[in-house]
Amino acid sequence: MGIVSKVHPVRSHSNAAQGxxxxxxNPDDTWESHAFDTVKGSxxxxxxxxxxxxxxxxxxxxxxxxxxxxxxxxxEEGKLGTRAFGGASAARTYYVxxxxxxxxxxxxxxQLMKYSEQITRYEEWFSSSLAIDENGxxxxxxxxxxxxGSMELFQAKSVILATGGSGQIWKxxxxxxxxxxxxxxxxxxxxxxxxxxxxxxxxxTTLAGKGFLITEGARGExxxxxxKNGERFMExxxxxxxxxxxxxxxxxxxxxxxxxxxxxxxxxxxxxxxxVPKKRIHEALREIVLVGRDFAxxxxxxxxxxxxxxxxxxxxxVKTDVEGRTDIPGLYAAGEVACVSVxxxxxLGANSLLDTLIFGKHxxxxxxxxxxxxxxxxxxxxxxxxxxxxxxxxxGREKGSGRRVSEIKLELGQTMDAxxxxxxxxxxxxxxxxxxRRLKEEAKTAYIDxxxxxxxxxxxxxxxxxxxxxxxxxxxxxxxxRKESRGAQYxxxxxxxxxEEWLKHINLEKTEDGPEIxxxxxxxxxxxxxxxxx
Amino acid sequence: xxxxxxxxxxxxxxxxxxxxxxxxxVELDPSLSVLDGLLQAKDxxxxxxxxxxxxxxxxxxxxxxxxxxxxxxxxxxxIGEAQEAAxxxxxxxxxxxEGNVIVIEPMGNQPxxxxxxxxxxxxxxxxxxxVTPWLLPHGEPPEREYIVEPxxxxxxxxxxACIQCGAxxxxxxxMEADPLFIxxxxxxxxxxxxxxxxxxxxxxxxxxxxKDPHGIYDCTHCFSCVDACPKGVAPMDQIMxxxxxxxxxxxxxxxxxxxHEMAFVNIIEKKGTLDESLLLQESFAPGVLGKLMPSKRAxxxxxxxxxxxxxxxxxxxMRSLPKLIPGVHHKLPGGAQDDVKAIYKRAEESNIxxxxxxxxEEGDQEAAVEERLEPAAAPGAEEASNG
Numbered sequence: 001m002g003i004v005s006k007v008h009p010v011r012s013h014s015n016a017a018q019g020x021x022x023x024x025x026n027p028d029d030t031w032e033s034h035a036f037d038t039v040k041g042s043x044x045x046x047x048x049x050x051x052x053x054x055x056x057x058x059x060x061x062x063x064x065x066x067x068x069x070x071x072x073x074x075x076e077e078g079k080l081g082t083r084a085f086g087g088a089s090a091a092r093t094y095y096v097x098x099x100x101x102x103x104x105x106x107x108x109x110x111q112l113m114k115y116s117e118q119i120t121r122y123e124e125w126f127s128s129s130l131a132i133d134e135n136g137x138x139x140x141x142x143x144x145x146x147x148x149g150s151m152e153l154f155q156a157k158s159v160i161l162a163t164g165g166s167g168q169i170w171k172x173x174x175x176x177x178x179x180x181x182x183x184x185x186x187x188x189x190x191x192x193x194x195x196x197x198x199x200x201x202x203x204x205t206t207l208a209g210k211g212f213l214i215t216e217g218a219r220g221e222x223x224x225x226x227x228k229n230g231e232r233f234m235e236x237x238x239x240x241x242x243x244x245x246x247x248x249x250x251x252x253x254x255x256x257x258x259x260x261x262x263x264x265x266x267x268x269x270x271x272x273x274x275x276v277p278k279k280r281i282h283e284a285l286r287e288i289v290l291v292g293r294d295f296a297x298x299x300x301x302x303x304x305x306x307x308x309x310x311x312x313x314x315x316x317x318v319k320t321d322v323e324g325r326t327d328i329p330g331l332y333a334a335g336e337v338a339c340v341s342v343x344x345x346x347x348l349g350a351n352s353l354l355d356t357l358i359f360g361k362h363x364x365x366x367x368x369x370x371x372x373x374x375x376x377x378x379x380x381x382x383x384x385x386x387x388x389x390x391x392x393x394x395x396g397r398e399k400g401s402g403r404r405v406s407e408i409k410l411e412l413g414q415t416m417d418a419x420x421x422x423x424x425x426x427x428x429x430x431x432x433x434x435x436x437r438r439l440k441e442e443a444k445t446a447y448i449d450x451x452x453x454x455x456x457x458x459x460x461x462x463x464x465x466x467x468x469x470x471x472x473x474x475x476x477x478x479x480x481x482r483k484e485s486r487g488a489q490y491x492x493x494x495x496x497x498x499x500e501e502w503l504k505h506i507n508l509e510k511t512e513d514g515p516e517i518x519x520x521x522x523x524x525x526x527x528x529x530x531x532x533x534x
Numbered sequence: 535x536x537x538x539x540x541x542x543x544x545x546x547x548x549x550x551x552x553x554x555x556x557x558x559x560v561e562l563d564p565s566l567s568v569l570d571g572l573l574q575a576k577d578x579x580x581x582x583x584x585x586x587x588x589x590x591x592x593x594x595x596x597x598x599x600x601x602x603x604x605x606x607x608x609x610x611x612x613i614g615e616a617q618e619a620a621x622x623x624x625x626x627x628x629x630x631x632e633g634n635v636i637v638i639e640p641m642g643n644q645p646x647x648x649x650x651x652x653x654x655x656x657x658x659x660x661x662x663x664x665v666t667p668w669l670l671p672h673g674e675p676p677e678r679e680y681i682v683e684p685x686x687x688x689x690x691x692x693x694x695a696c697i698q699c700g701a702x703x704x705x706x707x708x709m710e711a712d713p714l715f716i717x718x719x720x721x722x723x724x725x726x727x728x729x730x731x732x733x734x735x736x737x738x739x740x741x742x743x744x745k746d747p748h749g750i751y752d753c754t755h756c757f758s759c760v761d762a763c764p765k766g767v768a769p770m771d772q773i774m775x776x777x778x779x780x781x782x783x784x785x786x787x788x789x790x791x792x793x794h795e796m797a798f799v800n801i802i803e804k805k806g807t808l809d810e811s812l813l814l815q816e817s818f819a820p821g822v823l824g825k826l827m828p829s830k831r832a833x834x835x836x837x838x839x840x841x842x843x844x845x846x847x848x849x850x851x852m853r854s855l856p857k858l859i860p861g862v863h864h865k866l867p868g869g870a871q872d873d874v875k876a877i878y879k880r881a882e883e884s885n886i887x888x889x890x891x892x893x894x895e896e897g898d899q900e901a902a903v904e905e906r907l908e909p910a911a912a913p914g915a916e917e918a919s920n921g
Binding site: 016067068075077081097449450457461 | 546548565566576577578580581582584587588589590591592593594595596610612647648654655663667668669671675676678679680681682683684687688690691694695697698732
C-alpha cells in the first residue's frame with residue numbers, strides 16, 4: 001500500500017477546514033435530522049442514499065477520530081462539546097478550536113507513521129496520469145519524483161484519488177495553490193464521468209482581494225453580518241436562520257447588498273465578531289484572530305472585519321457511488337475530488353471533513369477488497385513513455401515560444417471569478433467558455449524557465465495548468481447547461497429552481513470534440529423536494 | 535503599490551555552481567506578503583526560483599524561510615514590514631552600502647536542496663519520528679469518547695497547533711551546537727502526548743526524553759524558537775513543561791535543574807525569603823537543613839560548584855560570608871511569614887497552568903488571572919468587557 005502526495009501530506013488542503021465536523025452524536029439529535037439538513041442544504045440535488053450513509057455513520061467516525069487522538073473540544077463534563085453551524089437544525093459540529101481540519105489531518109498522519117511498515121509514503125511525488133489496462137480498468141499511476149525528476153509507473157490493483165478540488169481556477173480563492181483539480185482532470189482524461197461541475201461554492205466570509213477564509217464558526221459563535229449602514233441585512237433574506245442560513249443563501253445576500261450599493265467602497269460587507277465574548281474568541285476562534293491581525297491588519301476582538309463571498313469549494317467532481325467507485329473499474333475517488341453526491345448544489349459547513357472521512361473509509365475498504373480478488377494487469381499503452389514525452393515537450397519550449405504559464409493562470413482565474421461566480425448568465429458563461437478554450441490552445445505553447453530535474457515547480461505548474469483548464473471547461477459547460485437556479489448555481493436568466501426539468505445530475509464525459517453531456521437521476525429516499533427557506 | 539527589492543539566496547544544484555545571491559524587483563501592496571513578492575518574481579522573472587508554498591494563509595507550513603535573518607513563514611510576513619526591518623537593520627550597521635533590501639534565505643539547520651527548498655526529511659521529520667508521535671492508549675477504547683478534563687484538551691491544543699513548518703528548527707541555537715538535539719518542534723510534539731490524559735505511556739516517554747543526551751535537557755532556554763514560531767506554540771515552553779513533568783515523576787535531571795528550582799521553592803516556603811546559605815545543600819541534598827543524605831553524585835557536584843559559590847561571594851553576587859552561616863538569616867517581621875505560607879497554599883490550590891494558546895494577548899492573560907483570583911469582579915468591569 002502506498003500514499004502518493006505532490007506535497008508533504010501535512011501540507012494538504014484539509015488543513016484549511018477550520019470550523020469543525022458534523023455528526024448527530026448527542027442523544028437528543030438524530031442522524032435523520034442531520035441528513036435532512038444536508039438534503040435541504042444541497043437544494044435537493046444531493047443523492048439521499050449517500051447522504052443517509054454519511055449521516056448515519058458520522059457519530060461512529062467522530063468517536064474513531066477521538067480514539068485515535070484528535071483533541072476535540074470538551075464540555076464541562078469532559079465529554080465532546082459542540083458548536084452551531086450554518087444550515088443545521090441542531091448544534092452538532094465537533095471541533096478543535098478553529099483548526100479542526102489540521103488537527104484531524106495531523107492525527108491521521110501520526111497513524112501513517114505508526115503503520116509505516118504496512119504503508120509506504122511517497123512524499124513529494126507528483127501524479128501526472130492514470131494507467132488503464134486493455135480491459136479499461138485502472139492499473140496504476142504515472143508519477144514524478146519531485147526531488148529528482150525521475151518518472152515512474154506505480155502499478156496498482158486499485159487506485160483511490162484523494163486529490164481535492166479545483167479552486168485555483170478562480171482568483172481569488174480560499175483554496176491553496178495546490179488545489180488545481182489534478183484528480184478530476186486525470187480521471188476525466190481516462191474516461192471517467194464528471195458530475196455537477198457547475199456547482200461551485202462561494203463562501204460568505206472571505207477577505208477581499210486575498211481570498212482568505214474566515215470560518216463559519218465565527219457566525220456559529222454569534223458574529224453578525226452588517227452592510228455599510230450598519231443594518232443586519234440577513235433579516236431580509238433568511239429571517240429565521242439569519243447569518244446561519246446555508247452558504248449559497250448568505251453569499252447571494254451579501255452580493256446583492258454589494259451590487260445594490262449597500263456594501264463598503266472596497267466591495268465588501270462587514271462581519272462583526274466583537275459581539276462574541278473576548279475570552280471565547282481567543283479560545284474558539286484563535287486562527288481568525290491571527291488571520292485578521294496578519295492579513296487584514298484588523299483586531300477582530302475590537303472592530304468588524306470586511307469580507308465578501310469568495311470561491312471555496314467544488315461540490316461537483318468525479319462521479320462515484322457510495323463505495324467511492326468511479327465509472328472506471330479499479331479507480332476510486334473520495335473527498336472534494338469526488339461527487340457522490342452528498343453536497344448536491346450546496347455543501348453545508350462542517351460536512352466536508354465528514355465526507356472525506358466517511359467516503360475515504362468506504363473507498364479504502366472496497367479498494368482493498370478488489371485488490372485481494374484481482375490479478376495484476378499492465379497498461380494497454382506506453383503510458384510512462386507518453387508521460388515522459390509530454391514532460392520533454394514542455395521542457396523543450398524556448399522562452400518566447402508562447403505566453404508564460406503564470407499569465408494564462410491569471411487570465412483564467414480572473415475570467416472565472418467574473419463570469420462563473422455567485423450570479424451567472426448565459427452571455428457571461430459563454431464568454432468564459434470561449435476564453436477557456438482559447439487558453440487551452442495557448443497552453444500548448446506556453447513556456448517555462450526551469451529546464452532542470454530537481455524540484456522543477458515550473459514544470460509541475462505547466463501540467464497543473466492543463467488540469468485546471470479541463471476542469472474549467474467542464475464547470476462552464478455544466479453552468480451553461482443547467483438552465484435553472486439551484487444551490488450555488490444562480491442564473492439571473494433563469495432565477496427559479498425548476499424541479500420538473502432540472503432535478504437531475506449533469507454528467508460530462510470526454511470525447512474528441514470536448515465534453516459530452518448526459519444526465520443521471522437524483523436518488524430520493526424519504527425527502528421530496530420542497531421550497532427552501534431559512 | 536510600492537517597489538521592493540528582494541535579495542534571495544539561491545542554489546541551483548544541477549548547475550554545478552555554489553550558492554549565490556540574486557536581487558529581484560517586485561511591485562506590490564505593502565500589506566501583501568514576502569511570499570507574494572517571491573511568487574511575483576517567479577511568475578514574471580524566473581520560474582526556476584524554488585520555494586515550497588501552498589495555502590498562503592499560515593496553516594500549511596510550507597514556506598518556512600529566513601527573512602532578514604529571522605526564521606518564519608514567507609506568507610505571514612508582510613512585505614512592508616520586512617522592508618521596515620531591513621531599513622532598521624541597515625541604519626543599525628551605519629549606512630546603506632548594501633542598500634536596504636529584503637534579504638531572504640533558506641531555513642537554517644537543514645541542508646538546502648534548491649534555492650529556498652530545504653531537506654526537512656533528513657532533519658525535522660527524522661527527529662519528529664524519534665518521539666513516537668502517535669497516541670499510545672492502554673487497552674480497548676471506551677464505547678463512547680474518553681472523558682477528560684476540558685482544560686487538558688485546550689492545553690495540548692497549543693502544541694497541536696504546530697504546523698511543522700520548521701521555523702523553530704531553523705532558529706534553534708542548541709541544534710546549531712548539537713545537530714543531534716531532538717529539537718523544539720519534535721519536543722513540542724512530545725508534549726502533545728505527555729500532556730494528553732488518554733496517553734498511557736507518560737512515564738516511558740518522559741524517561742526516554744530525559745535520558746537521551748540530546749533530549750529535553752539539551753535545550754539552552756534561549757527563546758529563539760518562541761520568537762520564530764508563527765503559531766504561538768512556544769516550543770520552549772513545551773520543553774519546560776516536559777522537564778517539570780519529568781521532575782514530578784522523579785526522573786533524574788542530569789543538570790540538577792529541577793532540584794535547584796525546588797530548592798528555591800522550599801527554602802522560601804520555610805524561611806519567607808531566600809536563605810542563600812541553604813541553597814547549595816538544598817539543591818543537592820533536599821529536605822531543608824539537610825535532613826536527607828546527598829547521593830555520591832550530588833556530593834561530587836556540590837564540591838564542583840564551590841568555586842562558583844566562592845566567586846559569587848567575591849563579586850558580591852552572593853551576600854557576605856558571615857551572613858552565609860546558617861542561623862544568621864534574618865526572620866520576616868510580624869505575620870509576614872504566615873502570609874508567605876498563605877501564598878503557597880493558594881498557589882497549590884489553584885495550580886492551573888495558564889495557557890497562552892487560549893488566553894491570547896498578554897493583557898488578556900493578566901485579566902484572566904485576575905478573573906480567576908477575584909471571581910467577584912469590581913462593578914463596572916463587566917460593562918467594560920461587554921462594550
